[in-house]
Amino acid sequence: MDVTPDRPEPTFREALPVWAKIGVMSFGGPAGQIALMHRILVDERGWIGAQRFLHALNFCMLLPGPEAMQLATYVGWRLHGTIGGLTAGLLFVLPGALVVLALSMAYALFGQAPLVTAAFVGIKAAVLVIVVEALIKVARRALHRPHDWVIAAAAFFAIFFLAAPFPLIIAAAALIGFVLALIFPQSLPEPLSAPPVSFAATLRTALLWLAIWILPLAAVAALFGPATDNVIADIALFFSKLAVVTFGGAYAVLAYMAQQAVETYGWLSAGEMLDGLGLAETTPGPLILVTEFVGFLAAYRDGGGPPLAYGLLGAAVTLWATFAPCFLWIFVGAPYIERLGSNAKLAGALGGVTAAVVGVILNLSVWFALHVIFGRVDAVEHGPFRLWMPELASFDPVAALLAVLAAVLLLWLRLGIMATLAATASAALALHLLAGS
Template sequence: MTEPTLSFAEALKFWFKLGCISFGGPAGQIAIMHRELVEQKRWISEKRFLHALNYCMLLPGPEAQQLATYIGWLLHRTRGGVAAGALFVLPSLLILIALSWVYVAFGNVPWVAGLLYGIKPAVAALVVQAVHRIGSKTLKKPATAPVLWAIAASSFIAIYAFAVPFPAIVLAAGLIGWLGARWAPGQFTGGSGHGAAKASYGPALIDDDTPTPAHARFSKIRLLQVLAVGALLWLLPMAALVATSGWHGTLAAMGWFFSKAALLTFGGAYAVLPYVYQGAVTQFGWLSGTQMIDGLALGETTPGPLIMVVAFVGFVGGWGKAVLGPDALFLGAALAATVVTWFTFLPSFIFILAGGPLVESTHGKLQFTAPLTAITAAVVGVIASLALFFIAHIAIRSGTSGIFPANIDWAALLLALAAGVALIRYKMGVIRVIVLCALAGWALRVLGWGG
């Protein structure tokens, strides 16, 4: 294959632009890349784009960021993949560090608190929308896929009623899917792919019949090299954190915890949020449940993958724990946000650069896709538990407890209902819904109606 007639500098400009405009969650981000790369710039054909996307869907991690990494890698080798993936994340990290500082420094200012009061119901509605979106793609009618529905219901009960760790749910679902591929394959053909190419937009730089470039072909030596470099990029920062703060120090604990979280993000950010909540709020106490919801709200308003909410978790945790001392709260918090982001996204780069040539050929084979389908069904139940938690959290007025009419925040519930209808029924954009809810929350607080 001849090298792509596309300069690395031109590609860099686009990847930076993408990182600044990638709003709307994975669906919106993938749509932006399709419009820009397939329809307009013609850097890659429709079929090759979908082929890359379906591979990324088999991996844990943010599929839109991985797709950008994959295409950058096809175009300009390893440096192209690293640049595309990093620039997809970097603008969001910088924006979230700034917003997180405003939050911890001025979050109690009345007008800021009013905006956040309105955003929280929107976040609850967004989680409900995620249940609807993923469930409608994964779960067929109960009569035709009872096993998937049973997995979804069981995962909901396990995590909500019994606080079963999210990794255990993922492993159990994957095992059921692996066994199901042998004994009941018809139950595990639920759709998680993006279909086939439906349009042609003319010749592309990487076209349907363009041979796989040499650097994208499988090689044992190259695989070992990438894995070795990836291991060093994990070990060296972790060793530095342990050396400076000890294994039980906040930064080292964050690095280890989010390394595990990065391997569990099947089904998108909403799927791993219960695990992050269990660890960051319940186990380590880096932030409160209310702050977690606020962080998700801020994450929804910034470009980049939604899993970037972990940067907020790191910032607030680093600020609260004063990881660099009380005289350097901002620097410590910014360092914590950067550490969390590094360990969260490093596996995604390794998956693409090392596993792309190896795993791509397995797409479409039931023995590989059945466990993913079962895990995605479990994810539906897990996200439903998260939605119920968020709704319960906004429903009870601050400073009260118990389910009594006087304690219920009816204004917040009505805002959540309106946001849900706007998102699911009328397909309104996420940013627009959040802005409208924020303004409504501010107005309610001004009028004294917000709980």
């Protein structure tokens, strides 16, 4: 039984400023965004009960894409149907997307300026600690049983040493969790009451949103040529594929996305990838908005036409490919959420995925740490194994010192993400100015 009963639903006009407020205030990554929505939607407004909120969150964590944005979309759908879901989801994304676009344009034009470069050294150091903090928090929540630790360790080994595809790791972890749930069944809360769902209506919704997602991107590919010949079509194809495999939140997929964007496509360097993550950390909205930064820079540099126009097009294509599928997942799955929330087998699959995510985030932490603290890192192949080997002579003592400062501020003094980013960027600028004086 839902211990926090829903209060009378608001009108759409009453809900609109609340969604705008959540979109503007949604700093701090998924954990902070989910906590903000729980406080506003459950505790303050009572628009959704605590148990329903938890059921929806568990379902969204099973989906590819940013779980906090999809959770907002679900609550909006529950209150006011499709228009409510669209409004909640778009207002969650748009403030951050506009800010990231502006920062991406500034970065493309002035990113190599000495002062900007110095400030980003501090931002990178703080981002490294933010990722480590996410690793610690996720590990504490996810690793309770011995097999959770085994799955996490296996996932790290597979992605770090064997370069195993991220979707394969997630699929294997879900299957293992599913099988373990059959062998060791867990007690789950009683399912919430839910009306029957029409399969025909579900199919219509799926086909509609597949068309909304795919057709504009197909038109872009047809207009600009095959994906192998044009960066815009490359962006449409890559980020559409990424939208299907982004299980476990942004941190879990960043290693996969970053390594593809840096190593396979050559759109930007590892340092620039860290800069983009730093920009996304300083803005509201999902951390996966870093994809917009990547898409803008890729098209700005390699579009083959006016750089700014192509950069804007690249950003727009990236946003569409990243977030249109999120509405597909929610509008198709929303009617089933309360039925699936208490399904023991799906809960087991989710547990396996969550454990694997810990290993993937550990891989991301190591990969980022090497690229922050060393100027040059090479991938060395030994048979089936891949090792990341830093060049010791490229060690950056300033970056290491700033990472220690960020760790003290964020992990010990609990200063908060925005304040830590500001402090490390300011310290980096001060050290740069002192060195130049």
